Amino acid sequence: xxxxQEKRDRLAAVLRECESVAIGYSGGxxxxxxxxVAVDVLGRERVLAVTGKSDSIASWMEDTxxxxxxxxxxxxxxxxxxxxxxxxxxxxxxxxxYFCKSELWGRLSSVARERGLRTVLDGSNAxxxxxxxxxxxxxxxxxxxxxLLEAGLTKAEIxxxxxxxxxxxxxxxxxxxxxxxxxxxxxxxxxxxxxVERAELALRALGFRDFRVRHHGDVARLEVHPGEIGRVxxxxxxxxxxxxxxxxxxxxxDLQGYRRGALNxxxxxxxxxxxxxxx
Amino acid sequence: xxxxxRVSAAEQALARQGVPGASVEVEGHERxxxxxRVPESAWARMMGDEGAAIAQAVKAAGFRYVAxxxxxxxxxxxx
Numbered sequence: 001x002x003x004x005q006e007k008r009d010r011l012a013a014v015l016r017e018c019e020s021v022a023i024g025y026s027g028g029x030x031x032x033x034x035x036x037v038a039v040d041v042l043g044r045e046r047v048l049a050v051t052g053k054s055d056s057i058a059s060w061m062e063d064t065x066x067x068x069x070x071x072x073x074x075x076x077x078x079x080x081x082x083x084x085x086x087x088x089x090x091x092x093x094x095x096x097x098y099f100c101k102s103e104l105w106g107r108l109s110s111v112a113r114e115r116g117l118r119t120v121l122d123g124s125n126a127x128x129x130x131x132x133x134x135x136x137x138x139x140x141x142x143x144x145x146x147x148l149l150e151a152g153l154t155k156a157e158i159x160x161x162x163x164x165x166x167x168x169x170x171x172x173x174x175x176x177x178x179x180x181x182x183x184x185x186x187x188x189x190x191x192x193x194x195x196v197e198r199a200e201l202a203l204r205a206l207g208f209r210d211f212r213v214r215h216h217g218d219v220a221r222l223e224v225h226p227g228e229i230g231r232v233x234x235x236x237x238x239x240x241x242x243x244x245x246x247x248x249x250x251x252x253x254d255l256q257g258y259r260r261g262a263l264n265x266x267x268x269x270x271x272x273x274x275x276x277x278x279x
Numbered sequence: 280x281x282x283x284x285r286v287s288a289a290e291q292a293l294a295r296q297g298v299p300g301a302s303v304e305v306e307g308h309e310r311x312x313x314x315x316r317v318p319e320s321a322w323a324r325m326m327g328d329e330g331a332a333i334a335q336a337v338k339a340a341g342f343r344y345v346a347x348x349x350x351x352x353x354x355x356x357x358x
Contacts, residue, residue, distance in 0.1 A: 216307045229326050240349040252346035255334035
């Protein structure tokens with residue numbers, strides 16, 4: 001896939017407008033790409049990639065964030081975030097992400113001020129428009145900019161450009177926070193997040209790449225990408241044993257497979273907070 | 280406790296889809312999951328496009344999710 005030159009130029013222009021930046025850097029495809037391009041456009045001294053460390057972030061994501069920053073010369077900082085201490089977050093309402101992102105963007109804004117960095121950035125892209133994104137409200141409240149979205153870059157274009165740049169994340173599956181595996185209304189606890197992470201690590205060890213372990217109390221409901229679900233019967237016993245070992249009583253495989261935002265399927269339209277496109 | 284009428288409706292839907300001998304239990308903190316057990320002979324066809332179509336038919340009985348139990352055939356779900 002070719003990334004249009006117009007979009008490349010637009011991204012560089014947006015970054016130059018920002019002058020110096022603190023980037024919310026999860027170790028995922030978008031934030032790694034954004035940090036890498038920001039270093040190219042602005043120089044290392046005007047960029048800081050900041051990873052929020054908490055129980056809701058998978059340890060392998062944190063490892064990726066650290067490794068890629070080291071390998072590609074991206075200035076990197078890890079800060080502890082304490083969203084779990086906020087009872088409004090822990091209760092897991094359908095706008096849970098708002099409370100998490102309020103904590104994250106508040107911490108990043110403080111870091112940016114302390115270091116004289118002018119703008120805080122996130123990795124939202126053009127394909128995120130229309131998703132249920134209550135965290136976008138917190139981003140707006142903290143004046144966070146979204147250069148990938150402003151440049152109109154789609155996920156496929158970001159992956160293609162990441163490949164050009166030699167970033168190991170170019171084909172990494174999307175990996176939102178572990179709390180996204182819990183249905184709204186089921187309290188977010190460190191123990192439940194550890195159960196999810198342990199079960200997902202076991203599936204990774206069996207060679208699965210694109211899936212989610214959804215936590216329904218003592219039941220795990222696995223969503224496996226349609227391209228991989230055919231491998232489940234061959235690994236049935238191993239999956240069952242590993243997910244049970246993670247602390248679940250019953251292990252189920254969703255017949256419709258993995259689909260983005262499956263836990264939002266129970267929300268009414270009035271409950272959705274959708275990310276809007278760039279003006 | 281009164282039997283959940285969605286269970287028999289879901290089992291009938293499975294039978295109509297050509298999966299006789301399947302059983303359904305209700306799971307999830309909002310009782311939103313149909314946990315399906317099928318004979319071993321039906322397992323392979325449940326994973327893929329046909330399984331997704333079967334799920335749609337079962338969802339019509341009133342479930343948000345339809346999922347297959349990975350437990351071995353000789354293990355009770357309550358174990």
